[in-house]
Amino acid sequence: MSPPLHLQRCQHQAGPALGPAEQAALLPQVPGWTIADGLLQRRFKFPDFHHTMAFVNAVAWIAHEQDHHPDMAVSYNHCTLRWNTHSAGGLSINDFICAARVDALAS
Ligand SMILES: C[C@H](O)[C@H](O)[C@H]1CNC2=NC(N)=NC(=O)C2=N1
Incomplete structure (x- = not known):
């Protein structure tokens, strides 16, 4: 059995690319994330710009370390991440691994 997604490396x-059945099997492991327009995506809400940017920098660290990079839409108090490969x-599995690693930041 594979380790949990947040402990796997890209x-x-x-x-x-994963097929629809494989995507559907992985999606419950990243609650809050949805698949739309072929992208794995989630919107994160924060109290203010300072918290938003702290999150953006933490995600940038994960992306650099995993060599897998999201699209990021950054606003004053929210950030949307979108991943595909x-x-x-x-x-791919890499998108789900990065989503789980981001979720682990906040847990
Ligand atoms: C060489 C390097 O591993 C690739 O260019 C990586 C970098 N980051 C990437 N990020 C994403 N989202 N998809 C990729 O296919 C990808 N490829």
Whole structure:
């Protein structure tokens, strides 16, 4: 059995994009995240800009360390992350690993 997603590391070769059944099996492991327009995404809300930017920097650290980078839409008190895997042309396990690692920041 695989370790929980937040303890896995992104794979350098992400492989082919996950199919709908594989995506549906992984989604319950990242509560709060949804799949829309082929992207794994979640909006995070914060009290103010300072907290938002602290989160953005923590996500940047995860992205750098995992070599897997989200689209980030940053506003005063919220940030939306969107992940897909360019090399796979869709969603891969790497997107779910990074989502779980971000969730682990706040737990
Ligand atoms: C060489 C390097 O691993 C690749 O360019 C990485 C970098 N970050 C990436 N980020 C995302 N979201 N998808 C990728 O396919 C990807 N590829």
